[in-house]
Amino acid sequence: MKKTLLFLFAFVCVLSSCSSEAVSCYLPDITTTSNSPLVPGGTLQLKTPFEDNPELNYVWTGPNNFQSNIPNPIIENVTATMAGEYKLKTTKGICESLESSTLVEINAPNIPCNPNKNTITFEGGSFAPLTFSVYTSNYNTNFKIKAGNLQGDLTIEFASEDRPTPGVYRICPDCPTSFMEKDQVCISFNYIEYSVAREGLVYLSSSNGKLTAVFCNVIFTPSIFTLNSSATLTEN
Secondary structure, eight states: OEEEEEEEOOOEEETTEEEOOEEEEEEEOOOOEEOOOBOTTOOEEEEOSOOOOTTOEEEEEEGGGEEEOSSSOEEOSOOGGGOEEEEEEEEETTEEOOOEEEEEOBOOOOOSOOOOBTEEEETTSSSOOEEOEEEEEOTTSOOEEEEEOSSOEEEEEOSSSSOOOSEEEEEOTTOSOSOOOTTEEEEEEEESEEEEEOSOEEEEEEETTEEEEEEEEEEEESOSSOEEEEEEEEOO
C-alpha cells in the first residue's frame, strides 16, 4: 500500500489564462520491529526493512526525547525509563510516509534468590558459602565469567567470544559442548570434584560496564554430594 499526497503549486498564468498544477508523490508504508523485551543494561535494536533508498530520510522518535535519523538505531545500556513506543516515518522532499511504531518493554527479571556479591551458597547447610575473585575472559575461546579461590573455581561459558548482552540465559543440558544456542550457557564447578550444571537459569545484568551473573538453586552433577547452589558473580 502506498500513500499519495497532493500538493498544489503556485498558479501558472499564460495570456491572462490561469491554472493550477498538482504534483503527486508516493512513499511506501513502513514497518518497524525491535529486539524487545529487554532487561536493564541491554542493547536495544530498532529496525526497519526499508533502508535501501538513499533518497529517503528517516525520522525516529521515542521516550526521553529520543531522536535518530538512521534506519536501524542501536541504543546501549538501556534503562527502564527507555521503555515505550518508538515511532518512525520516512520523508522525501515535501512527502512523508505514514508513521509506524513498535512497543519496547524493558523489565528487570524476577530473580528468586539474592546471594551476597561474588559468593556461592549451598542449600542444606552441609557446606559453608564460598567467596570468589571474579574476572571475564574471551582470549582464543568463548566469553567466560570465571570465579575462583583456593578451594575451587566456577566458570560460566557463553556461546560465542562476544561480550554477552544482559538477559536471561538457559543452562545447556549437554555441557560441555561447543554446540550452544545464543541464549544458553555452560556452568562448571571444580569444588571437591569437577561437576557441571544440567538445568536452570542465569540472570545476566550490567551496571557501570560490569557484568553480574546470578543463578538460583542450580544442582551440579555428577558429584558425590548434592550441590544445590546459588551465586552472584560480578566482574572486578
